[in-house]
Amino acid sequence: MNVIAETMTSIWESSGFAMMFDDPRQLIMIIAACALLYLGLVKKFEPLLLVGIAFGMLLTNLPGSNVYHPELWDGVMNHTKTYADVFAEGGLLDILYIGVKAGVYPSLIFLGVGAMTDFGPLIANPKSLLLGAAAQLGIYCAFILAIVLGFTGPQAASIGIIGGADGPTAILLTSRLAPELLGAIAIAAYSYMALIPLIQPPLMRLCTTKKERECKMDQLRTVSKKEKVLFPIIVTIFVVLLLPDTAPLIGCLMLGNLFKECGIVDRLCDTAQNALMNIVTIFLSLSVGATTVADRFLTPSTIKIVILGLFAFSFSTIGGLLLGKVMYKLTGGKVNPLIGSAGVSAVPMAARVSQVEGQKANPSNFLLMHAMGPNVAGVIGSAVAAGFLLTVFG
Amino acid sequence: MNISIPETFGYSVLGMAVVFLMLILLMVIIIAMGKSAKNKAAAKKAPVQAQAPVQQAPAAQAPAVSKPAPGTCGTLNLRAVEPRTAALIMAIVADEMGVPLNELRFISIKKI
Incomplete structure (x- = not known):
């Protein structure tokens, strides 16, 4: 009888249920993970990434699961441990996290994004690159504010990049500069990207007049196949030569696009768009979610990051809109300023918002293809901004 | 790495300038690429148009296309x-x- 009682006690003590009472913050994180799962599964907020992140968060905060060991990664950061130690001592998510730490997953995601992106609207209207540049304003506004709030330079740079509205770029930069903030920044970035249809329209109406929103734009010219094939090669050469730190992101983005446009490697293009993209998305989301360990995530910094993220998104939108207004004036009303807000990457959600708002003002307005130009320019712009921040703080 | 507020402003201005510079450079290249493609297309069209009157003669004998x-x-x-x-x-x-x-x-x- 005694043996049975001892065994039962031992099972209870080694179970996660008993350990949960050691640190109630883990329970809070489990509830937060379930809330994120609800947002992803029911409300469809960026489900492809949020579901994985939330599940990684759940796994890592279940006491005794031992799938992720932050102290092991502290050792890697301090050079007292190596990747070999991670393989020997780490759990499943530690091993998957190597891909984040080495910058492999964000770059491979960019390969898939490139294989799915049509740069035609950008090539047809190269001036939209300016809107993509202006919409990076929020990155630097949030960077300044983060410094004011007491973050270090590399941490502020990682927080600022949320304004680029580009998940893989944010993850790559943060994993290099401030890995301790990775979970909070990734969750803020993807949550706000999902909330773009709610965040942007009020700002669009605030920054533009009805007359400006009603403006109809001329049809874009047809882009030849040759131009589409040359574009990724030229962009890679120029951008990487000027900012070598952008090589993983811009290189993979443009390689994926070359697969798509050349038309002779359909199998590779298909793999980059589907199988590879899906596999990497699973690994990336799970391992990013794993970094949200309760004692490191439930801090005042996380709340500050969430607020700064919203600030960054808003100012990026305003930056694009303001330059859009300037272009409207300079061209005598030929550019609808609403397409400026699409410069915040988040392809194609931001372009769709421009289309919806433009059509609300004038039902015969078709801005989608015009907005796709700044939208894809924003992807390049945020990668350039990340390259700059890596050069300065890396 | 802690940085001062003035340094932060400096980095921000420089960062925005780099983004604009890079994308303006790309814009110039794309415009040049577009113009070159347009010129080549126009050059290809020109000889075809020059030969057009010669090709019209046999076309006149062909059965009339419905009005x-x-x-x-x-x-x-x-x-x-x-x-x-x-x-x-x-x-x-x-x-x-x-x-x-x-x-x-x-x-x-x-x-x-």
């Missing part, structure tokens, strides 16, 4: 519809009726 029906070749006013959608609808109607598109006259297309 366009009255009412065609006018101005098409599209309201609240994309040209692609309108073209698709007109092509489908012509196909279903078995009548060539140039013999049909579309007065209006309404969503049912």
